[in-house]
Amino acid sequence: MIRSAGALSGTLRRAAFILLALVMLLCGGVTATGAFAATSRAAQQGTLDLRAADLARRGVLALDGEWEFYPGQLLSPECLHASEPPKPAGYLDLPTAWNTFAQQRIDGRGVATLRLQVLPPAQAQDLRLRVFDVHAAYRLWLDGRLIAARGTPGERPENEVADPAIDLPLIHSSGAPFELVLEISNHVYRDGGVTSSLLLGSDADIRLLQSRNWGVALFFVGSLLMMGCYHLFFYFFGRRSVAPLCFGLYCLLWAGNFAASNASDWVLRLLVPGLPIDWLNRFDSACFFLSVPVGYCFFRALFPGEFSPRAQQLSSALGAVFTVLALFAPLPTLHSAIPLYYFISLALIGYCVQRLAVARQRAREGASFILAGFAVLGLIATNDMLYDLQLIRSVYLIPVGMFFFIVAQGFALSLSFSRNFSAIERLSDELESRNRALEEEIAERVRLEREIVNVAENERRCLGHDLHDGLCQQLTAARLRCFAMEGTPAGSEQAKTDLAALSGLLEESVNVAYDLARGLWPVEHEGQGTSALLQEYCQRMAASHGVAIVVRETRACQICGNDDLIQLCRIAQEAVSNAVKHSRATRIEVSLDCASSFGTVSLRVRDDGIGREAASAVASPGGLGMRIMAHRARAIGGELQVVDVAGGGTEVRCKMPCQHCAQQRLPTQ
Incomplete structure (x- = not known):
């Protein structure tokens, strides 16, 4: 079972990585389709020749090159x-910042x-x-x-109204050459100019x-919002770990960043038109x-064991300050500070990848998926930051x-859920099995209690017969003898004979009383422990039935202080009685033996009789005696076994735990 579970886990891991790769290729292809749909025909020295271009076949063309x-x-x-036009300073290879x-x-701020x-x-x-x-x-x-x-281009910052956005102007081309003139002012951003291709089609x-x-932008924003809300709900209903809360906030923050930035073509403006660019940037x-x-x-x-709390404090402080x-802060100051935060983020990405690799080496749950997802996210984030820095x-x-990181987190979460569900199912099966065993034990106890009540009544009846037919008869005879002696002269031969x-009658009565007392509890062995009780019982059974009974004891204590040992001796008495009567x-x-095995008392009763199968003809197997023995063993936390011995005979084995012999390990014979 362990081997198959490990193989299944490896198969699931390989399948997960394959699926992640496919998702990555799909998402990358969708994004690349939107980003690189244009065919580039570079302009040279301010002129772009498109006369040989087939727009119907090539689709969209990028107006890249030297402007x-x-x-x-x-x-x-x-x-x-004009008659004396200004001369250009040169040619700027678009798309790029000036x-x-x-x-x-x-300088990146200015006009051009x-x-x-x-x-x-x-x-x-x-x-x-x-x-x-x-x-x-x-x-334009x-x-x-x-x-x-x-917006409004201006020579000075106070004259400029910044409003970068997407525009799709219509051009009625007659096939004749045309001229594009683009006036730009930038007093807000770190880089000025045209940083993305102008597309014609x-x-x-x-x-x-x-x-x-x-559409692609809305898909990604919706995916981030959905996963963020899901993890937030997951946290609020569970609250056992802050990981879902952090991941939910992480998804929502990236959804906000992406929707409000030029990376999504300011898709947030589709949902809320008229949002000022100042608010979007902030x-x-x-x-x-x-x-x-x-x-x-x-x-x-x-992974609290792998990630430093000091790095958490430092990143939180820097995040709060920025x-x-x-x-x-004014927008120019904000955009000037972003490169510094980029370098801090790149350092933290490298540190997180290294610590996730350590977590994977230590076989932390889900570390492989998280490492794969974050490694891809880290590489893409590095690409975006370097691109933003031009x-x-x-x-x-x-x-x-x-999206890749979310899918990786989803696989890690699914793995955790799968293992938790498996553990719950296993615990449920164990609980059901134990409940069934408990019900069976309760039913068995009810049967035993009923039978024990009957046995107790029979024992009382037998005790009453023994007292009536034995001790009472002897005492009655003694009383009659005393009546007969009332008229006998003292000192006469008749008086001596009667006395x-x-x-003799009184001595016989005392012996009968002693026998009855020994059957209940041998008072003469009080204070000597249960060993003397077992020894005395075996001696009486050997003497009364002519069977050789050998008792061997190996004890860790001089006098046993375990109250449960009396139950073990009663099991031994029942086993000896069964062997004498039926085998x-x-x-x-x-x-x-309580010295050979540390913390355990072992009982063995072995006979050379006819065995269990043959003895079943004499007494039904699994009768009251056997059930009482099993009940006593369970009551003391022991384990009862009855087996046939090679060569003939039966052996009864019972083991029970004992803390006394665990504390005093002094073997004595």
Whole structure:
């Protein structure tokens, strides 16, 4: 059973990892479909040639490549087409922040203008442009005509109204070249410019792409909200561990961060239109800052022996400080502080992965699943932070990482539930078995009590007969003898004869009384323990039935102080009586040992009779005597066995626990 359970556990673990990999590929594919649906045709020196592009076949095109770059200036199309137009500082390779411009050092906050000449396909068609992730306010011109604007660009911070969002302007292309001019101002964010590709395609393709992106975002937000609420309910109904509470809060915080950030195309604005970008920035930053200490609290609740409480205190303090900063600091200060928190988070991710590996080595429950899920989440979080810092070119994948981590946590929770349910079923089976045994024992006790009452009545009847026919007859004869002696002269021969007869009658009466007393309890052995009782009983049985009975004792105490030993002696008496009456034995050996086995008293009664099967013809097997012996053994916590001996005969064995011989281990013969 143990082997099969281990094999089943290994099979479930392999199946879980395969399923996790499939979920990862599926989620990654869904996200990648939305992120990389565009085909890139790089612009060169401010011109993008799309004349050979087949939009019907290729779908969406990214307007990436070299755009003319005019830093520090907000230039309208009229300014660019003046008699003496300004010269560009160079070409900026989009998508990127302008503070990465290689030809001169430029601050991320400021203003700039970008221009691109597009050579579209020759046929006339309606196209749509997707403008996204332009920090922080912009105006977009097409051949001198304003087609999109978000916020109000301004040369100075007080003149700017930041409102980064998604815009889908329509372009009526006649097949002739057209010019795009993009004015941008950024006095809020750390990086200025266009950090995501501008996409060009047919009206249907662009709308489909955006709908798909929002659908994927809503799916991930809904999954996070559902899992967060589930774990919160799980905690409030159980409250045995804070792990479900921490994980529920962790999911809700990431759901808030993702829904309010550009990683989800600000999907929260679909649900609550008109939310100011200032509030969204503060909300998503606060959720991110709080998620780090809450996630560490979750790990520490699961594996307290592996995760340091000092790291918990440090992460909680930093999370609180940065959350206050997110809620009350100016937005430029907030965005400048985010890189520092990124580096703190990366260090904590490495520490958590190392401690989860230790937990897995120590075979903690669910550690393998949690490690696999968090390793993927940590890699994806690293990708997103480096991408946000403009150190790499990628896409935001944090919802995929969180979904993967949730699935891993689900497998760990399922494993815990499965083991708990198995333990409950096992305990239920054991309880049912014990209840059944208890019911049988109660029924047996009721039968024994009824039979014991009958036996007690029979014993009283027999005792009454013995007293009436024995002692009472003797005493009556003695009294009559005394009446007869009343007229006999004192000192005569007749008086002497009568006194001798009276003395004999009295002696016989005393002997009868002694015999009756020994049958109930041998008073002469009071204070000598139960051993003398067993010895005396065996001597009388041997003398009265002519059977050789040998008694051997090996005791740890000089005088036994265990009150339960009397029950063991009664079992021995019953066994000797059965052997004498039914087995036709010629030799009986009685062994009582409490020194050989530590903390246990062992009784063995062995005869050389005809055995149990043959004796059943004389007395029915499993009669009252056997049941009383079994009842006495259970009453003292012992175990009774009756077995046939090789070569003939029967052996009765009984063992019972004894604390006295466990405390005094001094063997005496």
